[in-house]
Amino acid sequence: MKCFLYSLILSLLSFACNTDNNSNSSAPKKFSGNYSIALLPFSDADTIFVKRLKDSLQKRLAVNFTTLPQKQLPAFAFYKPRQRYIADSLLIFLKSSNQQKADKIVGITTKDISTQKGEIANWGVLGLGYCPGEACVISTFRAGKGKVGDSKFLNRMTILALHELGHTFGLPHCPETSCIMKDAEGKMNLDNGNSYCPKCHKYLSGKGILK
Numbered sequence: 001m002k003c004f005l006y007s008l009i010l011s012l013l014s015f016a017c018n019t020d021n022n023s024n025s026s027a028p029k030k031f032s033g034n035y036s037i038a039l040l041p042f043s044d045a046d047t048i049f050v051k052r053l054k055d056s057l058q059k060r061l062a063v064n065f066t067t068l069p070q071k072q073l074p075a076f077a078f079y080k081p082r083q084r085y086i087a088d089s090l091l092i093f094l095k096s097s098n099q100q101k102a103d104k105i106v107g108i109t110t111k112d113i114s115t116q117k118g119e120i121a122n123w124g125v126l127g128l129g130y131c132p133g134e135a136c137v138i139s140t141f142r143a144g145k146g147k148v149g150d151s152k153f154l155n156r157m158t159i160l161a162l163h164e165l166g167h168t169f170g171l172p173h174c175p176e177t178s179c180i181m182k183d184a185e186g187k188m189n190l191d192n193g194n195s196y197c198p199k200c201h202k203y204l205s206g207k208g209i210l211k
Contacts, residue, residue: 019132034209036065037102040094041067041108042107042108044109044110050108057161060158062208073090073109074090082114084112086114087125090113091137095130098135100134104135104136105136106138107137112142127139136168138157156191159194162196166180167181179193
């Protein structure tokens with residue numbers, strides 16, 4: 001069953017999760033005793049920013065991070081009528097690129113991305129992740145780059161990545177409004193909470209991924 005988090009209008013931000021129907025039900029592989037997360041910056045992404053994001057995530061997560069070489073956004077994911085990339089298609093591409101080499105893979109792009117909401121075929125979103133599953137994708141397009149300071153922008157993207165990774169580990173949206181896993185409900189709320197609530201924190205701590 002799919003669960004989605006969308007923006008209600010194009011100027012609003014959102015992030016979402018999607019069930020990975022093909023995810024392997026066996027225990028996840030471990031690397032050096034920890035989970036591994038691969039960051040895959042698409043060719044439009046700023047490599048310096050990706051390094052900063054990786055450093056920021058490493059302060060929060062006790063996992064092995066790897067940054068993969070940049071790849072072109074797949075043409076099959078492009079939705080020409082809205083000049084966007086379909087996030088669901090990007091997840092398929094990311095999973096195929098990863099080939100289970102890492103426990104999780106995070107795609108990073110500056111392009112606008114979208115997904116389906118009910119009968120509406122194309123809604124702009126800021127991120128999408130399998131829930132649970134192997135892949136998630138985040139976009140800087142709606143995060144206010146250039147409108148806020150670099151530190152605040154980096155924090156927004158860190159929270160977004162932590163949110164989508166939470167989905168990949170099986171966390172649904174959280175009713176706590178200050179939790180990283182809260183449902184955005186079409187609002188820009190990446191600044192409204194910098195940590196997981198006790199319940200979500202306990203769940204992820206049980207996975208051994210939090211510092």
